Amino acid sequence: MAGGKKRFAVSRRAVLGTGLVTSAAVGAGAVGLGGHRDESHAAEGVIPFHGAHQAGIATPVQDRLHFAAFDVVTEDKARFVQLLREWTEAAEAMTKGASVGRGATNGNPLGPPDDTGEALGLPASRLTLTIGFGASLFTKFGMEDQRPAALVDLPHFPGDKLDPARSGGDLCVQACADDPQVAVHAIRNLARIGFGVVSVRWSQLGFGKTSSTTPDSQTPRNLFGFKDGTSNVPGTDEARLKQHVWAAAEDGAPWMAGGSYLVARRIRMHIETWDRTSLKEQEDIFGRTKGEGASQGGRKKEHDPVVLDAMQPGAHVRLAHPDSNGGTRILRRGYSFTDGTDGLGRLEAGLFFLAYQRDVTKGFVQVQSNLATDLLNEYIQHVGSGVYAVPPGVEKGGFWGDTLFG
């Protein structure tokens, strides 16, 4: 029997709620079965779902993140492909600010609503949903021959302390939105649709974007207080995106043309010790000033050219800069996270690093290897990791991953 003192009280509302009543908003101009959640702002903040590339990569970075990694729990490939179709349909609806299926208050009152309802009344909030496939998915469905060569297993990097429970996954979905409730709603509904086919392996909430893909907007700060992602790949720079971010047919996996490769790293920051570090040391570690974000070497402004030689040999910016890595670039799209405190009272916080690139070996592996002597390593620890092949965008009538599973 039940917990709590009031466990046997049956409120009128509760009795009525089970099966007696259905009330359906008969809204004017409802779009789709579920309809727009917020009629008065129906067109606002909608990022188109369809296109040559998935949204959520070159898209201007939203404020919030809910990232989820899933494992496939069925051996039935056809069932999994069916889920991809169902997910696509739900994603199309949610990204335009509509409810899933028949909505949160329509449908048969004797059954649970199709949509969980917590996003009712909220606009689309620039929601993007981006799917990726992990290497283990190809193994699970006997599709090793389709696995792109660029989807490598990451080597062990010095200092890694990866928790298997926060790493990997057969697939992932990145939900980004300007409203956290919209992002969480999206993952929750996809997880619900997926029960019996996929199971959430781990997930991460993020706030405070740490990189910008829009150069003209202000560069955000990470939890160390420094501007992060100053010379990111701009989402509007088609030439650089083509060169560094979008996979091409000639890269070896034709089904990935127009897709990208995502590296996700949960990077714990040792906040308390960092905060005891002098300003001078903090700036030496990064190689930039804390206030303006200008390069060391007498620069005044954030976007003035960097003077790598003026920085300490182990300065973070010096080691991570394209000039120190054969010109390679990755598109960073990470978020800060704070999951409360750990058992020792320390802030359980850090950077949920997300980077998109055309080739993981030339991109993240190159840069991360170069960061082995990073002065910042004393204050950070990589505790979770995932690498995913992010298929190209979906055309109208298509579904997520149809170039591979279609």
Place this chain on the structure above:
Amino acid sequence: MRSLPIAGVTGLLCVSVLAGCGGGSGSGDTGALTVTSTDTACQVSKTDLPAGKNTFKLVNNGSKVTEVYFYAPDGKIISEKENIGPGTNYEITVSLPAGDQQIVCKPGMVGDGIKQDIKVSGEVGELDPRLAKAVADYRTYIDQQIADTVDKTGQFVAKVKAGDVEGAKELYAPSRFGWESVEPVAESFGDLDPKIDAREADLTDEERENWTGWHRIEKALWVEKSTKGLDGIADQLMTDLKDLQDRVHTVDITPASMANGAKELLDEVATGKITGEEEAFSHTDLVDFKANVDGAFKVYELLKPVVQEKDAALAASLDEAFTDVFDALKKYEKDGSYVSYDTVEEGERKQLTDVVNALGEPLSKLAAVAG
């Protein structure tokens, strides 16, 4: 035993009001009926209505936010819709019993509102004979399960009173099996459930002083390792279970309440058993788990002919999901029972959670199809 308190009760109570929810009810034309609320009037497009499900469009043509209530002939509220803004409308389906009754509009959402008399006549439609059989067969099942629990608890209680701790421990979980398989039904007796099946963690300090039932004895056997002072509690458990046996026929059973009960059994598993909260001392959670799933499966089996006809895809996914849960449980069978749940590791509990979720989702759709 549940952590979502009212669900088990509501599933059953709902149907006692919803006399015709088994189907075939005399519903009017969908959308043909209108209740128009203005600042001064409450107008119903038709005041002679058939019994059973009726769908009303609630229109607010007034200047204030309004509410609409449906009262049964005995004056109880059958249904209501609050917060209907000026110029907006809602659709609502209400199951009306026969008799003279009222619809009340409450512009401004205060006061007694404006009353509109309506006359409801006719019989609520007959139940599909297959569903009628399912209900009758389920009643038989409930009787059998309660009889089983009464019988085995009798043996259990005898060991307790004889001071045989080890013997009592062996009979503890089997004595609960019947109860657990029809738990939502058993729980609908709000006076008996807390006396029979209360968990220590759910009680206040004061209530713990007078704690009775299975879990009180469980704690004594496994923690205190003694039967001292349990005689009265053991006798009380038997008395309460026999009381339940005498009264269980009074529960209103409909196809929808059966289906809701099956869904609630899975909720029980998902919230109480997977976490190991139910059997905090004996760790016999997997026995309860099996009983809950058995009880849900029984409901599904009885409703299956209708489900297959109305929604073959749902039947197929339920067949598969039930098989997966039973297969997952098999792994933990031991000597005709189940391993102690404290030996089931987190990764294994995650696997159990996955199959339970995979079953719980389609099962939650059963009531809408069979009801």
